[in-house]
Amino acid sequence: MAFWVGALVVGGVSIVFAQLADWAQATFLAAGHAFWAVPLLLTPAGFVFCTWAAREFFPGAQGSGIPQAIAARQMPRGMALKRLLSLKICFGKIALTVVGLLTGASVGREGPTVQIGAALMLQVSRIESLANEGGLILAGSAAGIAAAFNAPLAGVVFAIEEMSRSFEFRTNGLVLTTVIIAGLVSLGLTGNYTYFGITHATVVRxxxxxxxxxxxxxxxxxxxxxxxxxxxxxxxxxxxxxxxxxxxxxxxxxxxxxxxxxxxxxxxxxxxxxxxxxxxxxxxxxxxxxxxxxxxxxxxxxxxxxxxxxxxxxxxxxxxxxxxxxxxxxxxxxxxxxxxxxxxxxxxxxxxxxxxxxxxxxxxxxxxxxxxxxxxxxxxxxxxxxxxxxxxxxxxxxxxxxxxxxxxxxxxxx
CATH class of the missing domain: 1.10.3080.10 (Clc chloride channel)
Structure with a gap:
């Protein structure tokens, strides 16, 4: 039950994060259209605030989030949860990425969603005292990509190729189940869609x-x-x-x-x-x-x-x-x-x-x-x-x- 709830939460948080990110970007662009000098005033201030806050209050939240998830799988048991994948860092990552978009930074939410998904799934190990921390990090990362892009296959392939650099038989069921559950949440809340629309252009000549x-x-x-x-x-x-x-x-x-x-x-x-x-x-x-x-x-x-x-x-x-x-x-x-x-x-x-x-x-x-x-x-x-x-x-x-x-x-x- 704890595992299922964890996967559901990853899917739900990913969708909320996506909506906040879209709102932040739209708000900044609207402000920039209303007054051309907004970027000159807001963007440098946003950069200073976000990097300062990440350093002082959310160390480990800097940058993409994917390197943190990869590093976490190589750390001794318990250290990743405390240093790189805590709930504090998880919510700090969401807040500072949204602020970055609200001030015009050239960033995306997909990498952060990987770190957030890994952090949320790792909480399951605290609830149930599960030993497979690496598998939970892998599953949460895959679910984050799947929910962020509405691309479940990409989530699974990402976990195998980029996160683990190998096929781990003992965790494949964990990854697939988490991706399915998170994907169902995404489908239920946003419907079935293709992230960049549809093109029928093909290589023929x-x-x-x-x-x-x-x-x-x-x-x-x-x-x-x-x-x-x-x-x-x-x-x-x-x-x-x-x-x-x-x-x-x-x-x-x-x-x-x-x-x-x-x-x-x-x-x-x-x-x-x-x-x-x-x-x-x-x-x-x-x-x-x-x-x-x-x-x-x-x-x-x-x-x-x-x-x-x-x-x-x-x-x-x-x-x-x-x-x-x-x-x-x-x-x-x-x-x-x-x-x-x-x-x-x-x-x-x-x-x-x-x-x-x-x-x-x-x-x-x-x-x-x-x-x-x-x-x-x-x-x-x-x-x-x-x-x-x-x-x-x-x-x-x-x-x-x-x-x-x-x-x-x-x-x-x-």
């Missing part, structure tokens, strides 16, 4: 296969570039802030907020928030401006390096959609968008199975299975030329080191 190869290869190189810049930028930021912590802990997020505000103003607000609207428009055949993907790339990178709580899933898909639509041109924007998402996202996370399954489910593009698989594999291979280590697993080590050997919390950029 010879040059369409050329586009597939181009989107996979160039998308993977761009995704690998993002991954490497984020890792090296985060490490540089930690060292730079630590050199004069009293002053730079506020100066750094302030500068990041100013950059994100200026990028948003330059693109008429297109780079603020998740990028969902722009990605969906591209999937449905309405390509964003040629400069959108570059500006969104930069805004997401700066936001991630700042240490502000929030994920890169949706922003990365938006970058990939914009890149692919630009490469395909106006006549092939829809096909280019889905292929670009596959190549770029596989390049960022270096998880090709998750990339093509999640895009397949989010666009209802069943006729493009083989092209999506090819673009994802090409993206993965191209990314390895630029970034040697997978992004989330590399970031997870930043949480394992200080938490496993010290009582001190990680810094704001971790």
């Amino acid at each position: 010879p040059w369409d296969w050329g586009l597939t190869v181009a989107c996979g290869t160039l998308g993977g190189l761009a995704g690998g570039g993002f991954s490497r810049l984020m890792l090296e930028g985060s490490r540089f930021a930690r060292a730079w802030v630590a050199a004069d912590d009293a002053k730079r802990r506020f100066a750094f997020p302030l500068a990041c907020g100013i950059v994100v505000a200026l990028l948003g103003l330059a693109t008429h607000g297109a780079t603020f928030g998740t990028g969902y609207a722009q990605a969906r428009a591209a999937v449905e055949g309405h390509a964003p401006g040629w400069d959108f993907w570059l500006a969104k790339f930069a805004a997401t990178l700066v936001t991630a390096i700042s240490g502000l709580p929030g994920g890169i899933f949706a922003p990365s898909l938006a970058v990939g959609a914009g890149l692919g639509a630009w490469m395909a041109g106006a006549s092939g924007a829809s096909l280019g968008a889905v292929l670009g998402m596959a190549g770029y996202f596989a390049g960022v996370v270096q998880a090709p199975m998750t990339a093509f399954v999640i895009i397949l489910e989010m666009t209802g593009n069943d006729a493009n299975v083989i092209p999506l698989m090819l673009a994802s594999m090409l993206g993965f291979a191209a990314s390895k030329l630029v970034a040697r280590e997978p992004l989330y697993h590399a970031l997870s080590r930043d949480f394992i080191k200080p938490l496993a050997g010290s009582a001190n919390p990680p810094s704001a950029t971790e």
